Amino acid sequence: MEILLIIFLLLLAGLVLFLLYIILKWIVAKKVRIIVAASLFLIAVVGFTINYLFFTKMEFIQSKVYPNLYLVKHPIKDRDSLNSIIKSKVIEIIDKNLINNKKVYSENTAEAPYATLAFYTYSKNSKLSVFQDYGTAYFIEYEEDLGGMIVEDLNMYQTQKLATYNIKAYKTNTTRYYSTLTYYKDAYPVKTDTINNNILIKN
Numbered sequence: 001m002e003i004l005l006i007i008f009l010l011l012l013a014g015l016v017l018f019l020l021y022i023i024l025k026w027i028v029a030k031k032v033r034i035i036v037a038a039s040l041f042l043i044a045v046v047g048f049t050i051n052y053l054f055f056t057k058m059e060f061i062q063s064k065v066y067p068n069l070y071l072v073k074h075p076i077k078d079r080d081s082l083n084s085i086i087k088s089k090v091i092e093i094i095d096k097n098l099i100n101n102k103k104v105y106s107e108n109t110a111e112a113p114y115a116t117l118a119f120y121t122y123s124k125n126s127k128l129s130v131f132q133d134y135g136t137a138y139f140i141e142y143e144e145d146l147g148g149m150i151v152e153d154l155n156m157y158q159t160q161k162l163a164t165y166n167i168k169a170y171k172t173n174t175t176r177y178y179s180t181l182t183y184y185k186d187a188y189p190v191k192t193d194t195i196n197n198n199i200l201i202k203n
Helices: 002-027 031-055 079-101 154-160
Strands: 059-062 069-073 116-121 161-169 176-185 188-200
Touching: 002 031, 069 079, 079 116, 079 161, 079 176, 079 188, 116 154, 154 161
Parallel strands: 069 116
Antiparallel strands: 059 069, 116 161, 161 176, 176 188
16 A cells, blocks of 8 residues: 555656646746746745744644643744743743642643643644655644554654653652753753742642
């Protein structure tokens, strides 16, 4: 089945390239067509650039199946600023859960899925592609698929991990906890912030 899909995609790619060749051949046949095509291409590039720079905003998308997973769509390039925004988001999530539940949890629960949080860059590839993974967007609607024809495991996207938040117990006092926010770049931790260093877990 997978071989047939690959053959179909190759044939489709060949057809698309052939059509592009026909169109380009038709355009270069006359100077006026070349000017019009170049103008349209330039307008499209300028329009896309303006839209991306001034109208595309960064947003956090919470997974519907993993409430503690957040995907960052259109993240800003400055990592210090991005880390600061993620930290503010974590504090917002914690404060919201504390208001709703009036209780601190040391483990994720259905009522308060925030004892551990994970932030990844939003990415999405075509479902028709057999040469690359679908992307982190898969985990907004679906759970990890470890046994299918095409495997989707969040661990496959470690280079897109931005940060993780954890509530941890003190070794000397298991009734007291502290929370840390670790930032990542290219799958490696680069910095850790302590958000709250003395949390009392209420049972």
